[in-house]
Amino acid sequence: MPNILIVDDSVSVRKALEITLRTHAMDSKSVVSAEAALEFLDTDEHAQARCDLMMVDVIMPGMSGIELCRQIKANPHYADLPVILMSGNVDDEIRLQAREAGADGVLRKPFKADQLIPMVQAALTEHPQAKVVSLPDGATELSDAEQTALFDQGDLQALTETLQQYEDHPRVRDVVILDRQGQPIKQTGNLLPENIQLFARFFTNTAGVLGKQMLNEDIQEVSIRYGVHEMVIHNLPSHFLVVLMGEDGSAKALQA
Numbered sequence: 001m002p003n004i005l006i007v008d009d010s011v012s013v014r015k016a017l018e019i020t021l022r023t024h025a026m027d028s029k030s031v032v033s034a035e036a037a038l039e040f041l042d043t044d045e046h047a048q049a050r051c052d053l054m055m056v057d058v059i060m061p062g063m064s065g066i067e068l069c070r071q072i073k074a075n076p077h078y079a080d081l082p083v084i085l086m087s088g089n090v091d092d093e094i095r096l097q098a099r100e101a102g103a104d105g106v107l108r109k110p111f112k113a114d115q116l117i118p119m120v121q122a123a124l125t126e127h128p129q130a131k132v133v134s135l136p137d138g139a140t141e142l143s144d145a146e147q148t149a150l151f152d153q154g155d156l157q158a159l160t161e162t163l164q165q166y167e168d169h170p171r172v173r174d175v176v177i178l179d180r181q182g183q184p185i186k187q188t189g190n191l192l193p194e195n196i197q198l199f200a201r202f203f204t205n206t207a208g209v210l211g212k213q214m215l216n217e218d219i220q221e222v223s224i225r226y227g228v229h230e231m232v233i234h235n236l237p238s239h240f241l242v243v244l245m246g247e248d249g250s251a252k253a254l255q256a
Helices: 011-022 034-043 065-074 092-101 113-126 144-150 153-164 196-215
Strands: 003-007 027-031 053-057 083-087 105-108 172-179 184-188 221-226 229-235 239-245
Touching: 003 011, 003 034, 011 027, 011 113, 027 034, 034 053, 034 065, 053 065, 053 113, 065 083, 065 092, 083 092, 083 113, 092 105, 105 113, 153 239, 196 221
Parallel strands: 003 027, 003 053, 053 083, 083 105
Antiparallel strands: 172 184, 172 239, 221 229, 229 239
């Protein structure tokens, strides 16, 4: 699951971003200044691993978002970290400054989800370390070497543990592993619809919000029954696992 660092001195903007990102299966952490963002990156030894993208306000007390972006891009440890700048005034001058500072995009405030999310997803996809894989036409499997490169140890363990419960399950028909951009990583059985990731994300996000509000718990699995069929969607750290079960499935679960 992508982790976004929000840098903005406005409480309302931070909360709006946190809610919007959470409903689109993205985690976030907020700081109130550019100085606090640099401190977070410099003092937390795990910060780089937990920060996949930064969303930075242009005008803040102290260091500006433009200067923060410039420093981030000049630091060899964080030069590949995507930075999206935010401003209530996006004109040619702001765009020029953002481009010169190395920003990956400029978002006008107040923003809408249909503007924010595509920009964030595009920046994550273009990130050199983003786990995005496009399989050749007709391909449904990756080699062991490709799997090792694609999944980190935590992801691989979570996938393995989840898949084990479906091994030799007589009702399993189709199984697909999707990354957060909706690309199929591995698949068995019949080909599932291309837009299956939209349904997976919608149902897991909805269940997650309800779980937080009603049970104060994170919900990582959603089961949908229709007739004799059942679809189970697992919301894993960086992937979706979708399992379709029927009366007498013949396909076995994938081996991670």
